[in-house]
Amino acid sequence: MADSSQPPLLEARNLRITFRRGRREFAVVEDMTFSLAAGQTLCLVGESGCGKSVTGNAVLGLLPQGSGRVAGGEILFAGRDLVALSAGEMRRIRAGKISIIFQDHAASLNPAHTIGRQLTESVRTREKVLGRGVSRREAYGESLALLERMGVTSPVWRMRQYPHELSGGMRQRILIGMALAKKPLLLIADEPTTALDVTVQAQILDLMSHLRRAMDTAILFITHDMGVVAEIADFVLVMYAGQMVEYDYAGGIFRNPLHPYTEGLLRSIPQPGRTGERLFAIEGAVPDLENLPPGCRFRERCPYGRPLCARMPPVTQLETKQVRCWRFAPGGEKIEA
Amino acid sequence: MLRFIVRRILQAIPIFIGITAIVFALANLAPGSPADVVAAAGNLPEAAYEELKTALGLDKPLPVRYALWLGRLLHGDLGFSSNAHRQVWDLIGQRIGPSLLLAGTAILLALTVGVALGVMAAYRPYSRWDNISSALSFIGVSTPNFFLSLLLIYIFAVRLGLLPAQGMYYTGHKSLSGLLLHLLMPASVLGLQMVGNFVKQTRNSMLTALNEEYIKTARAKGLGEAAVVLRHALRNAWIPVVATLGMTVPTLVGGAVVTEQIFGWPGIGSLMVHSINTRDYNTIMGITVLVSLGVLAVNIVLDAVYSLLDPRIKV
């Protein structure tokens, strides 16, 4: 359903990701298909535990070694399947093509290295893996310029500081700077604003949209916050319990949500001017992915539940939109009757 | 930082006085005195025996003797060895070099091998390397020092004739290669005793470090595994290893006494054994002063180093 005018930069096809616990292997992401073109932002949205981070990590081969793996499907980046890459080829992608920012800005920076060291390391690794060289001086200068572009105050001083000496917003700016040091074609941002307070969150979002316009970077933005989605998304993929449940242009998601889970997420956005009211929250919790009941995974929490939902709903294509719900499946009514 | 060091030194003073007081009491309360040793060597008339005791200051009560000894110590006077008839300072000065060489080599050996094995064990838990390193640690911790020494002497000196079993140099000529050959066995025995501690510490803290989010960041940068493991994980993981270095120093001192004795290493440890046998109070106390000051100093220095390694710790 992606924009057909541009060839996709990133494309996931029937992606299936599994984890192993003891002898058992269970899927945490299933049948995920999406695509993203240069300069566009795709938001993966869903509650915690839906498989968003796992999907983002899988793109860069960062699933925990030994327990997590891509068990099926492909992740195409500029036409090449990332899942099949050798370690050396993956390093080249990581060093100069795709960047990732993690949610936990406090834990994502090495506590024993200065900011300067971590930033210049990104610059130098990019040049080294791409077979070029860069002197310490050049790498330092480039890092300093990055900090300035990230809106970091007194950058020369920051370069000598350690992560614990900085505020959360400052650390997140530095992580974004480190990610952009690679001049990536694709940026994966895994809840980059979740751990920040609202003002800082807005600043970081501004920074990201500004950078996107300036650099034409594609962004795979992971969040559970529909308010954030509304601000930055071109496309939205709503995930529930490891599956896509609705996928559309941002406008289609916000003006015409079809899946009951999307409806629920939209009703839980705090509305300006409606303060004091109790925030809506979807009842219940995401089912345990290790022991999924058959049928629609949202059934337990769905206000429209019906007998047919005991069977897994197919994905239905409606103009620009894909939705996984029996209410919109052609013949859904007939089967039930 | 300076304030921290000064505070630690002030804290160390009562500990130091406690240690020396206890050792002083133990040495003096043990049956036999320097006068007895002299008396046993030849026929000493009763009067001469009493005179000797007075000359050595043995007629006064124990607390007074300790106070007098402490007073002399403050003037830098460790006294005279009743056995070697030389200044204790000279005696120690002669022996300290070989001891430091042996202990330093042992620590370096144990740290290198222990950290390397610990890193490999943590990188691939339950692999062959992990098993080898836990077996080695177990042997090191559980085998008595003397047994291991004798075993090595039997294999490498007696059976294979590869390594010298006694002393520091081949008789007649001092050469570096000779020194290294003599050093190999005693340093290995001492090192093996400590290696288990370093393996365990390194493995634990590496396992923790490798699971940290910043390791994922490092991989996501496109760094190779060696840089990820050494530059990012080990840089954080070896901080607690340094902390346990201080704890191994007493093991080292105890081990050195036995090992030096067995390998005839001309160090402080064998001097200590000899001084105890001959009730050479001043030498015993001199060594006690030296060792306890050394251990206290090492711990203070390590704490300072620790805070330099971990930028989050401010002292």
Ligand SMILES: Nc1ncnc2c1ncn2[C@@H]1O[C@H](COP(=O)(O)OP(=O)(O)O)[C@@H](O)[C@H]1O
């Ligand atoms: N290292 C792991 N080992 C086992 N299961 C994991 C691991 N990481 C994530 N999971 C499982 O994968 C599912 C999706 O997790 P995640 O992608 O982190 O969710 P989200 O980012 O949407 O909050 C969760 O059910 C979680 O339990």
Ligand SMILES: [Mg+2]
């Ligand atoms: Mg997540």
